[in-house]
Amino acid sequence: MKLYKFSFYSIILLLAFSCQKKTEECSLDQDILNQNLDLKITRLEDEFFNAETKEDFAYLLEKYPDFAEGYLGQSLYATRDSLISELVAIHQDSAMNVLFDSVKVEFQDISKVEKDLENAFKYIKFYYPEFKVPKVYTFLSGFNSDLILTEDMIVIGLDYYLPTTHTFQPDLPRYMAERYAEPYIVPMIVTAISSQFNEINPQDNTMLAEMIYYGKAYHFTKAILPCTSDQYIIGYTEDEIAECYANEEYIWAHFVENELLYETNPFDITKYIGEAPFTDAISTKAPGRLGRWLGWNIVDDFQFNQDVSLQELMANPDAEQIFRQSGYRPRPQ
Incomplete structure (x- = not known):
């Protein structure tokens, strides 16, 4: 029998905000920011939509071979001409042109994204000097991909990040689509990059291992973006974060009483780890x-509590050890 049910109490929301251990007041480390690193995001949607002839597209494929292969999949086409013909067709598509015009209006200036990403790369290089700064492109994906990341290249599909009021929308549930806005772009990228350093034990297929993996990813992102609000890192609203802290004891009790930490059933793990509008095993009011x-x-x-460095934390694949030595307890309200 489940003794605890998840419920939100609006009367204690203000208290919950004051109980959060993460603070929005911060300052960036100027010594880190003084590193010699300049990032320039290449607006490929401009170059490709300003192309007019097959020769123009052929030139762009030669100019950006990493993009041609890593994003457009040039080697998957029978000939380069077949890829060029497809690009010409996209260029002539009226809906794609409307989408392009909308992106140009909404993202006329991406200097803040560019600066935030540059600062993030400086922080990553501070912790990991061997980190190779990738080339960064924006593009119009036609809602085929939001972000493509390799160690050498990042492609941001700007159409995914248009306002939710726009006529054209990606095929995403509403609760996910709301997270596709400009403030989420850099945190999404940093969280994805964290996987390069996030060591795991492939033999550990427990719920706890999944929890710790994502916990390390979010901790990494917060360390790299210390002045970024938690809502843009985990994708909860401020109210949802406050409500989670207000009900942390109830959430934790549910996990303990139902012996979820060492659950290995993928279906059960997905209920608490995977994307969902809410965690219905607890309550339809609890976020996913x-x-x-x-x-x-x-x-x-x-x-x-253990005073380990970010590098030591990310290199630790032992989820059980991290849990046992965390001394974790829900924050009393």
Whole structure:
């Protein structure tokens, strides 16, 4: 029998905000920012939509061979001409041109994204000097891909990040589409990059291992973007974060009483880790991915109580050890 049910109490929301261990007040480390690193995002949607002839497209494929192969998949086409013909057809598509015009209006200036990403790369290189700064492109994906990341290249599909009021929308559930806005772009990229350094034990297929993996990813992102609000890192609204903290004891009790930490059934793990509008096993008012949120709290406590560096934390593949040594307990309200 489940003794605890997840419920939100609006009367204690203000208290919950004051109980959060993460603060929005911060300052960036100027010594880190003084590194010699200049990032320039290449607006490929401009270059490709300003192309007019097959020769223009052929030139662009030669100019950006990494993009031609890594994003457009040039080698998958029978001939380069077949890829060029497809690009010409896209260029002439009226809906794609409307989408392009909308992107030009909404993202006329991406200097803030560019600067935030440059600062993030400086922070990553501070912790990991071997980190190779990738080339960064924007493009019009036609809602085929939001972000493509390799160690050498990042492609941002700007059409995914148009306002939710726009006529054209990606085929995403509403609760996910709301996270596709400009403030989320850099945190999404940094969280994805964290996987390069996030060591795991491939033999550990427990819920706890998944929780700690995502907890480390979010902890990494917060370390790299210390002045970024938690809502843009985990994708919860401010109210949802406050409500989670207000009900942390209830959430934790649910995991403990139902012996979820060492659950290995993929279906059960997905209910608490995977994308969902809510965690219905607890309550339809509880946001989805609560296992990830709990994992973040556990990892934060481990880093604080054990005083390990970011590099040591990310290199630790032992989810059980991180949990046991975290001393994690829900924050009393």
